[in-house]
Amino acid sequence: MNVVEARSRLADEMERRGDWPVRAPWIRSAVEATPRDAFAPDRLWRWDGAAYVPVDRAVDEDAWVSLVYAGPDYAAVTQVVDAVPTSSLSCQAVVVDMLDSLLLEPGQRVLELGTGTGWNAALLARRAGAGGVVSVEVDPDLAEAARKALAAAGVDVRVEVGDGAGGLPAQPAWDRVISTYAVERVPWAWIAHTRPGGRLVTPWGRLGHVALTVADDGLSASGWVQGLATFMPARGTPPEPRFTDVRGDAPAEDERGVFRDLAPLCDDAHLLFALRVALPEVRVHAARDADGVNAWIHDGDTSWAVYSASSGIGTTLYQGGARRLGDELEAAWDRWIAQGGPGLYDHGMTVTPDTQYVWAHHPDTGPRWPTNT
Structure with missing residues (x-):
């Protein structure tokens, strides 16, 4: 199957499942204008049951296309270090869901943490506009590859090398912040650098993502769980024991x-x-x-x-x-x-400078659980 057919098949599958958000039709338009294969490196990695093995576009383009467009819920591994995957082209359904959760409007200033291939940053820029997106990537090689892919796509995004958890670009407060990697605790710096009323979307605990709105006084952020998916942790996170x-x-x-x-x-x-x-x-x-x-x-x-x-x-x-x-x-x-078996979407999270916790049903009156310290 060629790339054009693969794009169409994935779009149709997402349509069949209802994955394209009705309230944000701009996302589908952005995906169509910015296909994920344009940001996939020529070498991808496939798990063969025992190890990750390379799949090179120049050697087997059909296999490469199959990995890029495996399905709405499949990511394509783009980097492996010491036999461990460290970066990926995230599955399309989750990317779309997180963009929908961000409630991004034209002209807003967006900080992305974890540039990866640059595809998510490109989609953000299609909505925010020229100069509206700054992306931070800890890996210099990934950052440079993303810059080239973004330039080739004609998308205006500034990519900086740095650790998003430890230091953010010196800018006025952001309207929107989005992380593409999972954290066990949301760094307070992310909240502190988002304007009151601004919104932050991040994966939590490698299991789902939350959307937090910063309080009017800037001293807390709270919001609901938005979806369930597995995300790679922040670079440098020790591997989990077997x-x-x-x-x-x-x-x-x-x-x-x-x-x-x-x-x-x-x-x-x-x-x-x-x-x-x-x-x-x-x-x-x-x-x-x-x-x-x-x-x-x-x-x-x-x-x-x-x-x-x-x-x-x-x-x-x-x-x-x-x-x-x-x-x-x-x-x-x-x-x-x-407790009545509260579902995924009955849960939310609150973050303050000193504490953060997950709650069910209501942030003030519902049961709550502290997150890992």
Whole structure:
């Protein structure tokens, strides 16, 4: 399939799914005028089940196009360092959703954190206008490649090299700020450099993105969760420990039968988000096999739990380490049910200079959970 056909197929799939935002028709026009393949490097990376392998446009253009336009929910890995992906051309559906959440108007000044390929910055510039977008990229090579791609597309964006979390361009307050990488805590500098009434959109916790509006006094920002997706963390974030590293080879210290239906750990995005909020340091991976649902849980330190399904016997929970993570997970699950099972879009976040927390239903009266410090 050639590039033009691939563009059309992806646009049609997003139309079929209702991914193009009705309130922001400018986004589809910007995507059509600024196709993602124009910002994809000639070398992409594909996971072959064991490692990331290069896919070069000059060698296999069909495979390259297939990666760029794999589908609304698929990102294309554009950089791998020490066998770990460090940059990508984000999946189109999420890019569109985040742009919609930003509520960007013509003439507004936008700061983007994480230039990457430059595609998102180009889309922002189509709306904000010439000179309205400044993008910060920590990797000098990525920044230079983005500058070239932006120039080739005829889009006016200033790209600066720097760490967005540690220092922002010396400018008057921004109307809009958008981050293209995930943070566990929203840096207060992002809020402080956004005008009262301004809006900030950022991925949080590698699991979703939030849109925050700065209060009139500039002393806080608050807003709702906008979507669910997985994002790369900020450059330099240590890799998360693997389950096997935490589990080790010591025997389980506790085991018991489990009679709870574990299927929601595979299927229910709302529950998984709620567990991420209630137990922010805990990682949950679940999968089905012929015997049922199995799950592997760890806290990145010393504690772990395994739900092991066995046909004819049932499910057994094995736990070890300083904490009993299976017990904690089930208690958090039960609290979520008792609260009425608030969904992803029932949650929001509030950020102040000293604290930040996720809440459900209402920022002042609803239940709340502090984010990682």
